Amino acid sequence: MNLQLIKIKDHVHLGPFQLECGEVLPEVTIAYEKVGNIETDQVILVCHALTGDTHAVGDEANPGWWDGLIGVGKYIDLQKYTVITMNVIGGCAGSTGPASIDPCTRKEYGSRFPMVTIRDMVRVQHEALRKLGIDRLKAVIGGSMGGMMVLEWAVMYPGYMEKCIPIATGATLSTMSMAYNEIGRQAILEDPEFRGGDYYPGKGPVKGLSIARMIGMVTYRTNPLFEQRFAQQNTQNTQALVESYLHYQGKKLVNRFDANTYLRFLDAMDHHDLGRGRGGLEEAVKNISAQVLTIGIKEDIYFPVRQQREFHQICQRAGIRSSYHEFSSDYGHDAFLVEYQLFGKQIQQFLDEEWNY
Incomplete structure (x- = not known):
């Protein structure tokens, strides 16, 4: 069957x-x-x-x-x-x-x-x-x-x-995670394209949301993983590799996620x-x-x-x-x-x- x-x-x-x-x-x-x-x-x-x-x-x-x-x-x-x-x-x-x-x-x-x-x-x-x-x-x-x-x-x-x-x-x-969230939140709020949250039908704070995601990725991973992935792979170009990875992650998120939703969810977690x-x-x-x-x-x-x-x-x-x-x-x-x-x-x-x- x-x-x-x-x-x-x-x-x-x-x-x-x-x-x-x-x-x-x-x-x-x-x-x-x-x-x-x-x-x-x-x-x-x-x-x-x-x-x-x-x-x-x-x-x-x-x-x-x-x-x-x-x-x-x-x-x-x-x-x-x-x-x-x-x-x-x-x-x-x-x-x-x-x-x-x-x-x-x-x-x-x-x-x-x-x-x-x-x-x-x-x-x-x-x-x-x-x-x-x-x-x-x-x-x-x-x-x-x-x-x-x-x-x-x-x-x-x-x-x-x-x-x-x-x-x-x-x-x-945790209070430290609230601190990380606040940095990401301010990156979005301070982006001129945020427009107080009323940016539709435009793309909105693409730069701010991208930076918020970069901050998030640093907290979601660990130092040993970054060292293994970037420093040990190419000691001559480590900085460029790190920058490329973070910018890629930021761009990937802004293509599928809304900044206002990101802010609402950060607030929900902070206050829970x-x-x-x-x-x-x-x-x-x-x-x-x-x-x-x-x-x-x-x-x-x-x-x-x-x-x-x-x-x-x-x-x-x-x-x-x-x-x-x-x-x-x-x-x-x-x-x-x-x-x-x-x-x-x-x-x-x-x-x-x-x-x-």
Whole structure:
């Protein structure tokens, strides 16, 4: 019997939605992709990172950003599961965001698009899943900003998923990472083409967004990786190689991403606190009923590994069924998008096995 895989790229229309800030968006649309076994009810929700989108799972013609982890016969096996990835509220890849048309004015929202929070993103995802007829998840998984959403999922909707897998993330953003974010934010805001956020239909602050991405790439990788890639390859031309790499990364992002969305997401991460309004982190964690696998990267600069270790320890003290995996990689924070062999098997076992810790 041949396995029948489903592959859907579509949108969910939610109608009006009130954000945490109190403002109401009159029409909210969320883009999603759904891939996997058409006959299974084992659904895994993937939460994307800062500049991610719905296309986590691709093919040879159009690769996905998590192809090394998800696919037929891979660590998250599409023969067993259906995977759904949503572009979050405030995004620029098909979901309602600053570049969307405000139905009240018939113009792009631009600077008028309100602040969104990680909790807003999760509440919208929850409503979209219910609209799609999905009332239960096998797991929620994500890294970085996506990992923040995973933690919120576990606290906000504890009975909705069996397992959650936060990777290279934290209950809050570290102060040093807030500092990196502020430098990137100012690069965008100070670009004359930003125009207060009302630059549509123009390209907007291309230079500022490019610089912000360069700053991000430095925090996502490590010194040993830069030394190996640039200094050891060509000692006579190291500076040119570094500059070329950073400018390439900046240009690549501006060709697919919106500066206003970038700013909204930086703000969402900077202001996020899993313990906010819940009596602190330890009290918030007590709401979790899902099984938790936290994954940390020793060389991570952006989300220091101490944050993942601390979260696991808090879970253990609260009696949460929690396990922890930590690995080392010169890719640093970006290792969760690159070195799947260092953590994929742990995810596979966590998903496949009954809890036996």
